[in-house]
Amino acid sequence: NIISFCVFLAPMPTFYGIYKKKSTEGFQSVPYSVALFSCMLLLFYGYLKTENGMMIITINSIGCAIETAYLVVFLIYATRKSLISTVKLLVLFNVLAFGVIVFTTRFATNPGPKRVAVVGWICAVFSVCVFAAPLSIMRLVIRTKSVDYMPFSLSLCLTLCAVVWFFYGLLIKDYYVATPNVLGFIFGVAQMILYVIYKDKNKQVRPMGQPKGEPVVATVVDLGAILEMQEKVGVEIGVVLEMQEKPMVAGGEADGGGEKKEEVAVKVICLDLDGEKTVIPSIG
Incomplete structure (x- = not known):
């Protein structure tokens, strides 16, 4: 007893x-x-x-x-x-x-x-x-x-x-x-x-300064909410965010004394797989 x-x-x-x-x-x-x-x-x-x-x-x-x-x-x-x-x-x-x-x-x-x-x-x-x-x-x-x-x-x-x-x-x-x-x-x-x-399989977080194209694994804080969302939606969650960044690059050859602009497209893919959020950046 x-x-x-x-x-x-x-x-x-x-x-x-x-x-x-x-x-x-x-x-x-x-x-x-x-x-x-x-x-x-x-x-x-x-x-x-x-x-x-x-x-x-x-x-x-x-x-x-x-x-x-x-x-x-x-x-x-x-x-x-x-x-x-x-x-x-x-x-x-x-x-x-x-x-x-x-x-x-x-x-x-x-x-x-x-x-x-x-x-x-x-x-x-x-x-x-x-x-x-x-x-x-x-x-x-x-x-x-x-x-x-x-x-x-x-x-x-x-x-x-x-x-x-x-x-x-x-x-x-x-x-x-x-x-x-x-x-x-x-x-x-x-x-x-x-x-x-x-017990020792901790989720890993990669540093932000690693080379481009390599996956970054971030820990999901609220695992319960993620699992509940997966049950409601019925499919695994995938979110694609696309941003365009236009840094100013000084160029002496620019027309009209202006500055040459270089477009850099940054694509971030967030996939929720088995309770872990995987962020895969790529630049192109």
Whole structure:
């Protein structure tokens, strides 16, 4: 329970950053919505168990409160598109699906081991979904080559939590608790490996004084806004700015004592590729 509590608290720096920046940036609500749904199911499962249910009830009650707080912060600062998708997800899973599960298991199954087994299997399936939910974050890390959206502390706590709950499930012979945590351990290790791979891949910025024609890579400050814009437009963003500069060049051979002018066309191409803004200047 202590380790599970640490898992629930691990995303707190992320949501504090959202509060400070007043923006959800590129963060997604899917892992927290699914985690809340899983906590609600496990809370119901612990209520049905006649033995060894108090540990499950205690930690998942805390989990429901913490995940709800995270989602409230997310909804406050989310964009309109993220807000609508998150509300739809919450209504679909945490209201409709949970209501159907509680209703059917309470009235369509007999009290006792059979009801516990049905709810246990449902909890096992959605526990797997909780562990699989960060796959979207892992995809974002690979796409942007940035680990800002996948804190190492959360991945580490998830791995430790999976190990502890696996052995706890074995000790009390509750395989609905033990089995999903095998997959949780695998996903946790995969996230930590991904973090190690991409943690040092910083975006590079080339100096402005380099020879012409060589690409200049500039860091994108608001990555979330760029990704959101790409989703709205449906294509990658390309902007071509053309300027003409006419420097004054002194010339004794100019007509009428005037000055000879040389036209220099400067073309700057800004391409937004995989979360990085590439600026390619050329002079001609």
